[in-house]
């Protein structure tokens with residue numbers, strides 16, 4: 001795939017039939033950190049324009065914690081996880097009520113979907129989310145997605161919604177991803193640093209970022225900063241989806257293809273969506289170490305990981321959890337979803353399928369990681 005020009009990428013964003021827009025807490029709040037209804041209304045108006053012209057729009061919105069801490073009587077975003085989760089439970093409803101009113105002015109319905117990384121890397125849940133989103137879009141609804149903060153476990157939560165938005169863009173087969181934040185573009189260094197310059201176009205987000213310095217959040221409410229936004233642009237790029245990153249007040253022009261913010265070109269034709277979830281959605285819970293033969297087969301790209309080629313298992317995980325597949329010298333070869341709980345695996349190591357069936361029973365005559373659930377790294 002040859003690298004498109006900046007103008008071509010912007011034109012493809014303007015022409016996108018399905019678009020995923022992610023808005024960060026920092027774009028929905030006042031300097032104090034509390035929700036700013038005027039900002040939320042302006043965003044809804046910009047998205048409504050696209051929807052009313054026939055576009056399919058998915059909004060990934062942060063802001064549950066920001067919406068909840070004022071009503072609970074706190075003067076800043078709580079720092080401990082349990083209070084954040086409780087605050088999100090209060091704030092999420094308030095946030096949705098505001099969106100309902102804001103979109104309702106344009107006769108547009110919204111629908112809430114709360115997602116945990118843990119749910120959606122499982123095949124059945126993944127398909128459920130996909131089916132529901134497709135149906136909502138067919139019905140003309142604007143789905144509004146957030147991480148299910150109140151239930152997400154600390155170890156495998158997305159935390160910010162940047163990566164989640166890129167995975168959702170992939171899942172709904174979007175033609176554009178729009179990342180809205182509190183800066184108007186990606187800069188060559190955090191904008192507070194003197195001499196930092198706006199980057200208009202990133203033709204290859206995989207390898208062209210050597211001269212750009214990024215840091216974490218600059219606001220009281222945001223979490224990931226530019227680091228997670230670049231990660232999102234990278235996930236979108238390898239899914240064949242262009243990204244535009246800008247401030248929320250530029251949402252309308254950005255979606256129209258005007259020269260605002262930073263655009264990132266897709267670097268690859270579209271890949272399989274679920275594999276991307278396995279590759280990016282969650283941190284592995286354990287490791288299966290394999291021998292040289294299995295390593296070669298896995299590197300070849302089309303093999304499942306069989307117990308016969310597995311040497312050791314580390315970590316504590318359940319069937320369906322993400323795991324690393326490592327070579328004997330500790331190199332990460334792939335990520336995959338385990339087919340068995342970690343405590344079932346030691347008795348299976350080194351055994352071929354016939355032996356597994358004979359000694360352990362037919363339910364063990366399966367790969368440790370099926371090739372459909374394996375992504376090379």
Ligand SMILES: Nc1ncnc2c1ncn2[C@@H]1O[C@H](COP(=O)(O)OP(=O)(O)O)[C@@H](O)[C@H]1O
Pocket residue numbers: 023024025026027160180181182183185186187188189190191212213214215216217218219221222223224225226227
């Ligand atoms: N190279 C960079 N270019 C632009 N912004 C940067 C850069 N490095 C760090 N940042 C910071 O990233 C912040 C946006 O991230 P964040 O606060 O997490 O926003 P959000 O709530 O929208 O997710 C900006 O306000 C800026 O301070």
Ligand SMILES: N[C@@H](CCC(=O)OP(=O)(O)O)C(=O)O
Pocket residue numbers: 023024025026061062063064065066088146147149159160161162221222223224225
């Ligand atoms: N899910 C959380 C998102 C937390 C957050 O700050 O995210 P972001 O502003 O996108 O960096 C919430 O709704 O508060």
